Amino acid sequence: MSWPFQEKALAKGLREPLGAPDLSLDGIHPMQRPSTLPGMHGEKIGQYRLHLLAADLNISGQPRQLALLLKELIPASGKAGEHYFYRHLATHLPIYTPLMIAGDDNAGWLVTLAPGELRAPESWDVDDYRAAVDSLAVLHDCYWGLYDDLDNFANLRHPLDSGHNHLVTEIQDAVRFMIQNYPEFAVSRYAVLLECLMDRLEEIAGTLKKEPFTLLHGNYWPDNIARPIDGGRQQVANWHQAAIGPAVLDAVMFAQQTVTYLQPVFPLTAALARYRVQLRELRGEIIWNDQQWNLLWDYSLLWLLMADRLPWIVALPPEMYHEWHPSLQRFWLDPAAQILKTRFGVTLPG
Incomplete structure (x- = not known):
């Protein structure tokens, strides 16, 4: 399955938050979705699509897998701007937000660190x-x-x-x-x-x-x-x-x-x-x-x-x-x- 991002861009986005300058990305594949993800109602009504992905990483020679959440905004649902928001505003907020890994507002997609198990x-x-x-x-x-x-x-x-x-x-x-x-x-x-x-x-x-x-x-x-x-x-x-x-x-x-x-x-x-x-x-x-x-x-x-x-x-x-x-x-x-x-x-x- 093809994704909207390049794997090297995703690897670059992962290195800083993980403190791993030698991180390499060996592959990306879909994961089974849990019963609850943030924004599932928005997906249901056609604003965007959500994909839970497993990133196979290599950090200092050690394999590691990380769960990521890909959000693809459906063009008809409105203007994209979330990647810009995460880059310039999210880190200054007084409340918690997901960790942004990569994104492209022109293409309308965003990758964040996937949450753990959630209460519906x-x-x-x-x-x-x-x-x-x-x-x-x-x-x-x-x-x-x-x-x-x-x-x-x-x-x-x-x-x-x-x-x-x-x-x-x-x-x-x-x-x-x-x-x-x-x-x-x-x-x-x-x-x-x-x-x-x-x-x-x-x-x-x-x-x-x-x-x-x-x-x-x-x-x-x-x-x-x-x-x-x-x-x-x-x-x-x-x-x-x-x-x-x-x-x-x-x-x-x-x-x-x-x-x-x-x-x-x-x-x-x-x-x-x-x-x-x-x-x-x-x-x-x-x-x-x-x-x-x-x-x-x-x-x-x-x-x-x-x-x-x-x-x-x-x-x-x-x-x-x-x-x-x-x-x-x-x-x-x-x-x-x-x-x-x-x-x-x-x-x-x-």
Whole structure:
């Protein structure tokens, strides 16, 4: 089987982290995949492919085998930039990430050291959720208000800033596609919902842009967090959607993805309350009162529905969309309709 990398480039990437300047790579072959890898949901929905590989090494005349994880971004799923992120930002993060070995953003692939045995997201306990929200608060605090510094990293997304006009066009195309291709969106209720949100997109974005910007993971939830079965530190993986924006966007995505695909043993209201407390203690000030938080939460959900979920849905195969529609309706569309009513006084047709 052919791989996107050259073996000598992979050997070069392994020498420094292993402290083995004489390392040679004798071969690469697929390994049997474990039941859990970070990012398996993203693979399922067609964002990328994951391969677990065994690297046969020779170090100072001694054979050794190392497990590696190859991630190949599917071009239609978006812009690659993860290798750049690992090279220039990952080592400065206050949280743990997988060890990057090699990659190529133009070709859309990344090789990291494979994790050991992991606890499946479905089996997370309360302490796992606590650790995850604590890490999110630490990440956001570290880069709080550092827009100018983060803007120097060219491959970070700017969902509310420099790419906004392009994004509006993408959202308009997605709305048009949904109404034309899926009967559920041709009915008056959801068609009106999307049209109302389009009319208010600038207002929604404007409110969110008033917040301090920080470094966002972009899709922070248990599927993208490697939790070692032996209780070691969590590693946050899959940074291809890393962005600059208000912290609440990461918090909303964490809650929405978790409640959509998992049955968390730790109530998300408690998890989010803990996140706010942790961030308040780290910042030494109250960041949001309840009224401010609730407003930002509502606007973030509306923004993510339009700017993240709709373009993603458009890229799904029809059969996968139909499987996912009930969750879309329950966790995104119906809450968005309620927010339109309470925040903007808009009542949708039945």
